[in-house]
Amino acid sequence: MPSTAVRPRRGGGLRRGEARSGWLFVAPAVIITAVFLVIPIALAFWVSLSDWNGFQSPLNPRVNFVGLENYAAITVDEGLDRRNFGISVRNNLYYVLLVVPLQTILSLLLAIQVNRAALRGKGFFRTAFYFPSVTSTVAIVIVFQFLFTASGAVNAVIGAFGIDGPDWFNDSTGLVHGALSAFGVSGPPPALAEPGFLGISAWEWLAGPSVAMSSLIMLAIFTTSGTFMLLFLAALQSIGAEIDEATLMDGAGPVRKFFSVTVPMLRPTLFTVLTLGLIGSWQVFDQIYVLGGASAGGTISTPAFLAYRSSFVDLEWGQGAAIAFILFLFIIVLTLLQRWFLKERGPKKRKKSSTSPSTTTEDSAASATAFTVDGGLR
Amino acid sequence: MRTSQWSAAALAAGLVVTLAACASADEGGDGDVQTGQELTMLIGSSGDAETTAVQAAADAWAAETGNTVEVIAANDLVQQLGQGFSGNNPPDIFYMPWDQFQTYAAQGFIEPYADELSNAGDFLPALAEQFSYDGEFYCAPKDFSTLGLQINLDAWEAAGLTDADIPTDWDQLADVAQALTTDDQVGLSMGREYARVGVFMNQAGGLLVDGDTIAADSPENAEALEYLQGLIADGSLKFPQELEAGWGGEAFGLGKAAMVIEGPWINGAMANDFPDRRFVSVELPAGPAGPSTFAFSNCWGMPVGSETKDATLDLIEFLTSDEQQLAFAEAFGVIPSTESGSAAYAEQFPENAAFVAGVASATSPVGFQGAAAALADFNVQLEQIGSADPSALLGPLQTNLQAAFDEANG
Numbered sequence: 001m002p003s004t005a006v007r008p009r010r011g012g013g014l015r016r017g018e019a020r021s022g023w024l025f026v027a028p029a030v031i032i033t034a035v036f037l038v039i040p041i042a043l044a045f046w047v048s049l050s051d052w053n054g055f056q057s058p059l060n061p062r063v064n065f066v067g068l069e070n071y072a073a074i075t076v077d078e079g080l081d082r083r084n085f086g087i088s089v090r091n092n093l094y095y096v097l098l099v100v101p102l103q104t105i106l107s108l109l110l111a112i113q114v115n116r117a118a119l120r121g122k123g124f125f126r127t128a129f130y131f132p133s134v135t136s137t138v139a140i141v142i143v144f145q146f147l148f149t150a151s152g153a154v155n156a157v158i159g160a161f162g163i164d165g166p167d168w169f170n171d172s173t174g175l176v177h178g179a180l181s182a183f184g185v186s187g188p189p190p191a192l193a194e195p196g197f198l199g200i201s202a203w204e205w206l207a208g209p210s211v212a213m214s215s216l217i218m219l220a221i222f223t224t225s226g227t228f229m230l231l232f233l234a235a236l237q238s239i240g241a242e243i244d245e246a247t248l249m250d251g252a253g254p255v256r257k258f259f260s261v262t263v264p265m266l267r268p269t270l271f272t273v274l275t276l277g278l279i280g281s282w283q284v285f286d287q288i289y290v291l292g293g294a295s296a297g298g299t300i301s302t303p304a305f306l307a308y309r310s311s312f313v314d315l316e317w318g319q320g321a322a323i324a325f326i327l328f329l330f331i332i333v334l335t336l337l338q339r340w341f342l343k344e345r346g347p348k349k350r351k352k353s354s355t356s357p358s359t360t361t362e363d364s365a366a367s368a369t370a371f372t373v374d375g376g377l378r
Numbered sequence: 379m380r381t382s383q384w385s386a387a388a389l390a391a392g393l394v395v396t397l398a399a400c401a402s403a404d405e406g407g408d409g410d411v412q413t414g415q416e417l418t419m420l421i422g423s424s425g426d427a428e429t430t431a432v433q434a435a436a437d438a439w440a441a442e443t444g445n446t447v448e449v450i451a452a453n454d455l456v457q458q459l460g461q462g463f464s465g466n467n468p469p470d471i472f473y474m475p476w477d478q479f480q481t482y483a484a485q486g487f488i489e490p491y492a493d494e495l496s497n498a499g500d501f502l503p504a505l506a507e508q509f510s511y512d513g514e515f516y517c518a519p520k521d522f523s524t525l526g527l528q529i530n531l532d533a534w535e536a537a538g539l540t541d542a543d544i545p546t547d548w549d550q551l552a553d554v555a556q557a558l559t560t561d562d563q564v565g566l567s568m569g570r571e572y573a574r575v576g577v578f579m580n581q582a583g584g585l586l587v588d589g590d591t592i593a594a595d596s597p598e599n600a601e602a603l604e605y606l607q608g609l610i611a612d613g614s615l616k617f618p619q620e621l622e623a624g625w626g627g628e629a630f631g632l633g634k635a636a637m638v639i640e641g642p643w644i645n646g647a648m649a650n651d652f653p654d655r656r657f658v659s660v661e662l663p664a665g666p667a668g669p670s671t672f673a674f675s676n677c678w679g680m681p682v683g684s685e686t687k688d689a690t691l692d693l694i695e696f697l698t699s700d701e702q703q704l705a706f707a708e709a710f711g712v713i714p715s716t717e718s719g720s721a722a723y724a725e726q727f728p729e730n731a732a733f734v735a736g737v738a739s740a741t742s743p744v745g746f747q748g749a750a751a752a753l754a755d756f757n758v759q760l761e762q763i764g765s766a767d768p769s770a771l772l773g774p775l776q777t778n779l780q781a782a783f784d785e786a787n788g
Binding site: 079080084149167172 | 463464619757762
């Protein structure tokens with residue numbers, strides 16, 4: 001805009017009204033973004049600060065501003081709300097800690113396998129691995145429910161090895177607790193029994209994922225690794241054959257090649273996969289909803305499910321929105337942290353002149369990926 | 379520009395005319411019933427039998443009065459109600475579950491219409507009280523159910539038991555449950571939830587709310603849990619989850635449990651899914667402090683300030699008439715909510731007399747505003763009932779109920 005101001009008046013003729021047309025052309029996108037993104041987020045933020053009970057519009061005059069009360073109820077005020085939130089955060093934390101690394105490793109290995117030139121029936125394997133990703137989660141959960149009942153197929157298989165399988169989806173024993181009880185530790189030592197962060201005792205924080213949650217973790221890895229395999233596969237195929245040859249000439253074996261060439265070249269994709277995995281697993285909802293959320297001693301409840309439950313069932317809409325915003329902050333912070341971890345650092349010091357151009361391109365590629373990740377989120 | 383002004387004017391005029399027409403239609407409907415209304419009804423159905431029966435009743439009323447009623451069977455009633463209210467588009471009439479009633483009434487969601495019904499005085503007093511908030515009778519009880527003990531006759535006879543062995547107290551219940559337990563069948567099963575376990579607490583003389591105080595951690599309640607733990611230790615009580623059944627009735631129908639504690643809805647479920655199952659329903663055995671059972675009821679909810687109030691009131695009067703309630707009773711086993719209706723029911727369905735007899739000792743489960751969340755947490759804690767100390771289960775319940783109670787009355 002300032003450039004038009006300094007330009008001579010007669011020169012403006014051709015470009016006159018350009019700004020207006022510009023606005024006109026972006027208007028549909030701006031309006032859609034505002035209506036479906038900006039306004040709902042603003043409204044949800046208002047709800048999280050209000051005592052709206054879910055009756056009529058959240059902007060009606062009977063709704064009062066209550067400040068941070070809803071946030072306090074789930075984070076600092078003693079009570080059931082805080083406890084439920086704490087438990088759900090713990091459950092989800094273990095879910096993320098297991099799902100994100102495992103699905104990333106598995107999908108990378110699958111991608112490398114189906115990328116091998118020598119593999120017969122490549123198309124078949126690619127389709128087979130990708131299939132769970134295009135199937136609805138709800139359908140898969142229901143199939144898993146049948147597989148994992150006490151007398152289901154899974155227990156029949158491990159029963160053949162003489163192992164007495166658990167009642168998967170109803171077993172609330174934490175894996176760490178279970179392992180400890182094998183050594184005769186069945187209760188908390190007094191130091192760990194005191195209520196700690198979010199009203200949950202350290203003993204409960206350390207419970208580990210319950211058996212029920214572990215089944216869901218397996219389910220998540222099964223369904224998502226196909227999608228991420230596809231991302232890795234695309235990235236692998238963009239690694240040229242000349243690089244393979246160069247590696248071979250330098251005398252690197254397959255293991256060395258994997259860690260020193262393939263993985264570094266996949267860094268932008270790795271970032272995408274980890275970010276998408278992190279976001280997706282903090283937002284896990286459908287599996288939990290199908291299973292009822294309250295089964296297995298509350299060990300499969302997650303913040304996303306709790307936000308839904310507080311709002312629609314307990315009519316605590318403010319708390320539900322507050323949980324959603326805390327979750328949002330959580331995801332943002334973790335994604336930034338992870339971005340910082342994956343930043344290219346090492347080689348800069350050694351050979352500044354030769355590596356710096358490639359670093360910049362890689363950085364911009366990474367940020368471009370990050371941008372699409374954010375875009376894909378919405 | 380001119381055209382658009384004209385069209386706007388025309389549109390406004392049209393709106394005024396339409397609104398006026400609406401208003402006059404409303405005035406015309408004053409006194410007798412409105413016609414041409416399109417009502418939406420949201421129900422939490424127990425199955426096809428119930429949906430069909432409710433739809434048939436609604437259609438009959440609609441045909442008689444010239445309105446239409448769309449019956450929607452909810453997948454998740456409470457969630458869909460919450461969604462309707464927050465979207466400012468609640469159904470005109472809906473099932474209001476007992477455990478949510480106090481919350482909805484306290485939040486000002488539902489219309490206190492019940493006193494305006496012509497049959498307001500016919501309902502059983504206990505039910506009218508259950509659906510009163512702050513001394514005002516809010517909504518008409520739809521029907522009600524009490525819990526009874528179902529006995530699988532084949533298993534009973536196979537175990538060599540006779541009519542004389544039908545348990546009337548806790549000790550006898552433990553004995554027959556033990557006698558009925560075999561390798562592939564457990565003596566007794568029931569839902570692992572407050573709505574079943576609470577009955578035993580009441581039978582032991584315990585209460586969750588005693589007047590103005592919360593008494594969840596009373597010794598009586600602990601005694602009830604200890605009794606159930608004894609049954610679990612004997613192997614004669616297992617919960618449906620452990621039997622790979624969705625609920626008590628399924629475990630019963632599959633023959634995995636010889637006795638269950640369910641309400642009259644089990645008749646419909648058995649007829650539909652397990653028609654060969656021979657069973658009787660008897661009154662629940664009495665505990666140390668006498669007999670007790672739970673009465674569950676839904677009411678016909680109406681959103682506050684409903685625009686279709688007159689038509690909906692007429693529909694509710696129709697649905698709660700003795701004749702219609704007996705038709706529902708026949709279709710899906712519920713007990714009519716009126717005094718005359720329930721008496722007629724006991725005569726007409728002698729096999730369900732035990733449920734009606736339960737009314738004498740029936741109490742309503744605790745359901746004040748906010749209690750639902752505390753009880754949901756208790757249901758989760760109950761998963762540990764096999765191993766936990768009763769005080770470890772009742773302590774948190776006491777704390778959570780107290781907090782909810784203080785908030786509801788503070």
